[in-house]
Amino acid sequence: xxxxxxxxxxxxxxxVALTTVDKLVxxxxxxxxxxxxxxxxxCAIEMMAAGASRYDFDRFGTIFRASPRQxxxxxxxxxxxxxxxxxxxxxxxxxxxxxxxxxMGSCANTGGMFNTYATVQGxxxxxxxxxxxxxxxPRPETLQYALMMLQKKIRRQSAFSKAKPKRLV
Amino acid sequence: xxxxxxNRLNPFYENLVFEREDNHMIVNFGPQHPSAHGQLRLILxxxxxxxxxxxxxxxxxxxxxxxxxxxxxxxxFLPTTDRMxxxxxxxxxxxxxxxxxxxxGIEGQIPRRAMVIRMMLLELNRIISHLFxxxxxxxxxxxxxxxxxxxxxxxxxxxxMEDYCGARLTHSAIRIGGVPLDLPKxxxxxxxxxxxxxxxxxxxxxxxxxxxxxxKMRLEDVGMLTAKDALNWGCSGPTLRGSGIAxxxxxxxxxxxxxxxxxxxxxxxRTDSYGRYKLYIAEMYExxxxxxxxxxxxxxxxxxxxxxVPEYISxxxxxxxxxxFALMQxxxxxxxxxxxxxxxxxxxxxxxxxxxxxYINSQGDPYPYRLKVRAPSFWHTSLxxxxxxxxxxxxxxxxxxxxxxxxxxxxx
Amino acid sequence: xxxxxxxxxxxxxAYHSDRFYKSPQLAKDKVxxxxxxSADLKSLEENFEISESYIQKGQMVLFIKxxxxxxxxxxLRDELEYDFLSEMSAIDFLAKSNQFEIFYQMLxxxxxxxxxxxxxxxxxxxxxxxxxxxxxxxxxxxxxFDMFGIVANNHPFMKRLLMPDDWEGYPLLKxxxxxxxxxxxxxxxxxxxxxxxRAVVGPEIRDTKRVDQKxxxxxxxxxxxVPYGTKASNEKTNFSEFQEDGGVPFITRFxxxxxxxxxxxx
Numbered sequence: 001x002x003x004x005x006x007x008x009x010x011x012x013x014x015x016v017a018l019t020t021v022d023k024l025v026x027x028x029x030x031x032x033x034x035x036x037x038x039x040x041x042x043c044a045i046e047m048m049a050a051g052a053s054r055y056d057f058d059r060f061g062t063i064f065r066a067s068p069r070q071x072x073x074x075x076x077x078x079x080x081x082x083x084x085x086x087x088x089x090x091x092x093x094x095x096x097x098x099x100x101x102x103x104m105g106s107c108a109n110t111g112g113m114f115n116t117y118a119t120v121q122g123x124x125x126x127x128x129x130x131x132x133x134x135x136x137x138p139r140p141e142t143l144q145y146a147l148m149m150l151q152k153k154i155r156r157q158s159a160f161s162k163a164k165p166k167r168l169v
Numbered sequence: 170x171x172x173x174x175x176n177r178l179n180p181f182y183e184n185l186v187f188e189r190e191d192n193h194m195i196v197n198f199g200p201q202h203p204s205a206h207g208q209l210r211l212i213l214x215x216x217x218x219x220x221x222x223x224x225x226x227x228x229x230x231x232x233x234x235x236x237x238x239x240x241x242x243x244x245x246f247l248p249t250t251d252r253m254x255x256x257x258x259x260x261x262x263x264x265x266x267x268x269x270x271x272x273x274g275i276e277g278q279i280p281r282r283a284m285v286i287r288m289m290l291l292e293l294n295r296i297i298s299h300l301f302x303x304x305x306x307x308x309x310x311x312x313x314x315x316x317x318x319x320x321x322x323x324x325x326x327x328x329x330m331e332d333y334c335g336a337r338l339t340h341s342a343i344r345i346g347g348v349p350l351d352l353p354k355x356x357x358x359x360x361x362x363x364x365x366x367x368x369x370x371x372x373x374x375x376x377x378x379x380x381x382x383x384x385k386m387r388l389e390d391v392g393m394l395t396a397k398d399a400l401n402w403g404c405s406g407p408t409l410r411g412s413g414i415a416x417x418x419x420x421x422x423x424x425x426x427x428x429x430x431x432x433x434x435x436x437x438x439r440t441d442s443y444g445r446y447k448l449y450i451a452e453m454y455e456x457x458x459x460x461x462x463x464x465x466x467x468x469x470x471x472x473x474x475x476x477x478v479p480e481y482i483s484x485x486x487x488x489x490x491x492x493x494f495a496l497m498q499x500x501x502x503x504x505x506x507x508x509x510x511x512x513x514x515x516x517x518x519x520x521x522x523x524x525x526x527x528y529i530n531s532q533g534d535p536y537p538y539r540l541k542v543r544a545p546s547f548w549h550t551s552l553x554x555x556x557x558x559x560x561x562x563x564x565x566x567x568x569x570x571x572x573x574x575x576x577x578x579x580x581x
Numbered sequence: 582x583x584x585x586x587x588x589x590x591x592x593x594x595a596y597h598s599d600r601f602y603k604s605p606q607l608a609k610d611k612v613x614x615x616x617x618x619s620a621d622l623k624s625l626e627e628n629f630e631i632s633e634s635y636i637q638k639g640q641m642v643l644f645i646k647x648x649x650x651x652x653x654x655x656x657l658r659d660e661l662e663y664d665f666l667s668e669m670s671a672i673d674f675l676a677k678s679n680q681f682e683i684f685y686q687m688l689x690x691x692x693x694x695x696x697x698x699x700x701x702x703x704x705x706x707x708x709x710x711x712x713x714x715x716x717x718x719x720x721x722x723x724x725x726f727d728m729f730g731i732v733a734n735n736h737p738f739m740k741r742l743l744m745p746d747d748w749e750g751y752p753l754l755k756x757x758x759x760x761x762x763x764x765x766x767x768x769x770x771x772x773x774x775x776x777x778x779r780a781v782v783g784p785e786i787r788d789t790k791r792v793d794q795k796x797x798x799x800x801x802x803x804x805x806x807v808p809y810g811t812k813a814s815n816e817k818t819n820f821s822e823f824q825e826d827g828g829v830p831f832i833t834r835f836x837x838x839x840x841x842x843x844x845x846x847x
Contacts, residue, residue, distance in 0.1 A: 027830060038201060040208060041230055041577055042255035042338055045301070049337075052320035066202065081580075083745040084208060084229040085769035087200055110786070113249065116233030117752055117761030118744070120769055121785040137255075137338045148823050155825065228743035233759070235728075236752060240593040240759050271638055272607070400664050400690070403717030416690050505595050512607025514638050515686050515697065517667065528686065530672055533604030535595050543668040543686075551720040580743055
């Protein structure tokens with residue numbers, strides 16, 4: 001897990017004073033989060049099941065987009081291998097602000113059960129992660145819960161803050 | 170060097186020298202792409218839309234499972250096998266368990282009830298895998314509603330798996346020596362309800378796709394694979410049977426109780442994707458037939474779900490809680506692992522994708538000395554080098570979907 | 582004294598080594614017990630030198646000379662109808678005898694028989710590629726090269742398959758540690774950010790049992806366990822609502838009291 005050196009008074013903890021414009025803009029952003037299809041391994045199957053008939057993802061306003069330029073949130077579902085690592089950084093950089101990252105499953109959080117030479121031990125070594133979702137593979141409802149948590153987090157942020165360089169682990 | 174007279178299409182550039190004159194484009198079908206097959210990177214050389222050369226680049230999901238196996242005891246490695254073919258996880262578990270049982274020499278001592286439960290899980294996993302194949306293949310080709318229909322059926326099948334072992338995707342439901350859990354009360358009734366309803370749904374999919382003009386145009390004569398090529402490139406499973414060779418390990422080298430079950434193995438004569446598609450649909454019907462026969466077989470068996478081999482397998486939980494020797498043996502087996510004989514085995518089973526084989530070389534240690542997994546998708550992906558040149562770019566997606574590849578297996 | 586690390590073998594060892602227990606050998610039957618296999622063996626022995634042959638678990642195992650492999654494969658495919666190469670790889674016996682053991686698993690669909698061809702090569706030797714006889718060996722040999730460093734001569738494209746092209750080391754050798762050597766552990770940081778970034782990111786956390794006492798979110802209750810039965814009076818239940826307390830405009834509020842649990846799935 002990442003070491004959280006978070007100052008709770010400034011962001012994320014106590015509510016920041018939000019103006020109406022902030023609230024409106026963030027309401028719009030949170031209710032139409034478009035994920036980037038970043039299914040890497042087994043968690044991708046659960047992500048697809050979350051988007052399929054029973055656990056419908058479309059009711060959250062999410063539409064899976066394949067291009068990073070059109071996506072808001074990157075759901076990293078599956079194991080990140082070292083061969084693939086440079087591409088995830090590249091795709092994260094290609095996404096436009098504002099962008100968030102949900103790390104889905106144990107492999108994306110910390111490398112999971114694959115304590116080997118070829119696995120990146122956690123996607124947060126490379127890109128900043130907003131929500132960590134444990135499980136192997138997490139149920140589709142868990143992914144939806146994570147998305148709802150992300151929506152809550154977005155609504156607490158202020159809309160026009162300058163994009164601070166997000167700290168990594 | 171400029172060899173043709175410049176015109177509007179090929180203008181003359183003063184200080185540029187082109188290496189090639191032939192207008193071929195090299196396109197990267199990158200490791201992240203929307204078609205749901207995982208991390209395949211194809212480097213395609215295109216002449217307009219025609220593929221001239223295709224180089225698959227895999228390894229983006231390599232997790233080092235074979236090296237992990239050399240550092241883990243046999244029972245510890247079993248949940249890792251789930252993650253290889255993650256769509257039908259119990260088939261991998263079963264392949265591994267069967268190989269270890271053959272190595273230990275206890276394949277004849279598995280109780281009958283465990284064998285029946287294993288077969289039920291295997292066939293249920295086959296249904297799950299084929300539904301997923303149909304869903305993603307149709308999604309790639311463009312028939313997006315089939316994706317939602319197939320996933321709906323799949324959810325019912327995964328409910329059954331979840332009722333049994335607690336997990337939807339990564340089951341670890343089949344262990345070395347049998348199965349860890351007996352079927353819950355009422356599971357067979359739910360299974361019966363599912364397989365009574367299921368053939369009607371497959372009929373619906375057939376009604377949507379089989380005689381559909383667009384589907385036929387996309388799939389017929391695409392991805393032609395002759396029998397000789399299929400054998401030479403190591404294809405197995407529906408890919409091989411789609412080229413006319415009737416080879417199904419369940420029939421030819423039967424394991425478990427497949428020789429007592431009456432089922433047919435569909436074989437297609439046409440060597441293209443449409444034939445393989447019809448094969449998968451026919452196999453789904455066959456799975457329901459097998460499951461229908463397994464339910465009464467289950468009720469005829471005596472209770473008992475793990476082999477009684479104290480040297481290699483722990484005793485049942487009731488015995489562990491009451492008998493001291495059983496507890497001591499269990500402790501040793503869990504902390505150190507069992508010590509199998511010295512030797513090697515190669516066991517192949519029919520996973521939904523093809524011939525899934527496990528090669529285990531043991532030197533008497535609790536850890537395998539070498540474990541190599543023969544994953545069917547690995548060999549099917551190497552086939553892409555041969556099968557893709559000469560097709561159009563749209564057919565590339567169809568062929569990749571049709572070959573039913575899953576990247577956990579390829580890269581391990 | 583520093584701890585002894587076995588340089589020959591970086592794999593995990595069993596906690597307890599049984600000094601006096603000798604594992605039994607798997608039974609090796611004579612080839613004469615099976616008709617088809619004896620006929621095959623006879624046909625092979627006429628043309629090649631087979632140093633050892635036996636049947637183990639229903640499959641015949643043959644030991645041949647390394648240089649004969651192409652001719653043996655051709656013979657197997659053309660004369661003896663073993664037209665399916667199931668698998669091919671190597672085993673690392675460098676610590677024992679400085680050799681690799683290469684095996685080829687064959688299948689004959691017509692005769693329903695499986696056969697394994699094996700031979701030993703020394704460290705540094707190469708094998709002959711059989712790509713022109715069996716196309717499936719193309720990727721199998723590449724993987725063998727990637728994992729062990731064993732080159733296959735006359736292979737059309739002898740490059741790494743599963744690991745990145747600039748990877749150093751051959752992972753499946755016994756001397757290669759499971760968590761990777763230094764170049765492996767920093768591979769992605771060096772590639773993306775550069776070597777200077779190593780200090781910023783810090784080393785990988787490979788210890789699976791690591792528990793952080795000063796975890797800010799009380800994830801692991803280390804140091805704050807209480808005796809069994811203590812009432813959690815001061816604890817605030819950290820129940821997180823799905824949506825904010827005031828609700829979200831235009832979005833239907835999730836009401837737990839209106840929730841209905843179905844007894845039977847529809």
